[in-house]
Amino acid sequence: MTEVAFTQASVESGDGARLLDDYAAEIAALYDGADLAAPGMPSAGPAELAPPHGAFLVGYQDGNAVCCGALKRLDDGVAEIKRMYVVPTARRQGVARLLLHALEDVAAARGYRTLRMDTGPKHQHAIAFYEAEGYRPVPDYNGNPLATWFGQKTF
Numbered sequence: 001m002t003e004v005a006f007t008q009a010s011v012e013s014g015d016g017a018r019l020l021d022d023y024a025a026e027i028a029a030l031y032d033g034a035d036l037a038a039p040g041m042p043s044a045g046p047a048e049l050a051p052p053h054g055a056f057l058v059g060y061q062d063g064n065a066v067c068c069g070a071l072k073r074l075d076d077g078v079a080e081i082k083r084m085y086v087v088p089t090a091r092r093q094g095v096a097r098l099l100l101h102a103l104e105d106v107a108a109a110r111g112y113r114t115l116r117m118d119t120g121p122k123h124q125h126a127i128a129f130y131e132a133e134g135y136r137p138v139p140d141y142n143g144n145p146l147a148t149w150f151g152q153k154t155f
Contacts, residue, residue, distance in 0.1 A: 002061065002094045006102045009058040011046050011083075015065035016058050023068070023085035030122045031146055042118075042142045044082040048072045055106045056083075059099055066090035067099045071107055074116065079107050080142070081117040100133055104155070114154045118147035127151075 009016035024036050035041070049056040053073035058065050069084040081103055086095045107115055117135065119126045127149045131137075135151035142150075 002090075002098065004059040004061050004066065004095055004098045004102075006057045006059050006099075008051070009056055009068070011049050011056050011070070016056055016068060019058060019065055019068040019085055019087070020083060022087065023083055026085070027146075031120060034146055040143070040145055042080075042082075042144050044070065044072055049082065053110070054079075055103070055110070057099070057102055057106065059095065059102070061090060061095070067095050069099050069103050071103055071110075071112070071115075073112075074141075077112055078114045078116065079110070079112040081115055084117075096129060097133070100130075104153075108155065114152060116141055116150065116152045118142060118144050118150045120146045121148045123149075 011017060011020055027034055027036060048054050049070040049072060055071040057069055059067040067086040067090065070082040071079045072082050074080050084096070084099060086099065104115065116138070117130065130151050135153045138150050138152040140150050
């Protein structure tokens with residue numbers, strides 16, 4: 001099994017900012033120039049992804065930043081997983097599963113009992129992965145114009 005060490009990080013500098021830039025570039029390439037910061041897109045700003053209500057994790061494998069993911073508070077007991085990203089060279093090694101579990105652990109420690117997420121039509125592999133991890137389809141909860149699948153898990 002792949003070993004990944006997770007740390008709370010900044011979305012504005014260092015490895016966290018670099019990974020988010022890579023994530024945004026990948027989304028733009030897949031979805032015809034989509035801008036995650038454009039009007040009408042669900043927000044995920046630095047304050048929303050920081051403690052005490054949010055979180056932003058960066059995962060390291062052999063000293064290299066290989067993944068990131070965030071939690072954003074939606075309501076009492078409900079958070080959303082945002083910006084989950086694994087660098088291409090670390091994919092298909094179990095890193096995404098480790099990241100998801102780390103985010104779930106942080107969510108539980110912060111008192112969240114329900115997690116939500118969304119993804120777009122060009123991420124069918126992600127939908128299968130999330131469903132295998134216990135996330136079930138729910139109606140659109142955030143109006144994300146890129147998303148076609150919305151999921152939720154209660155624990």
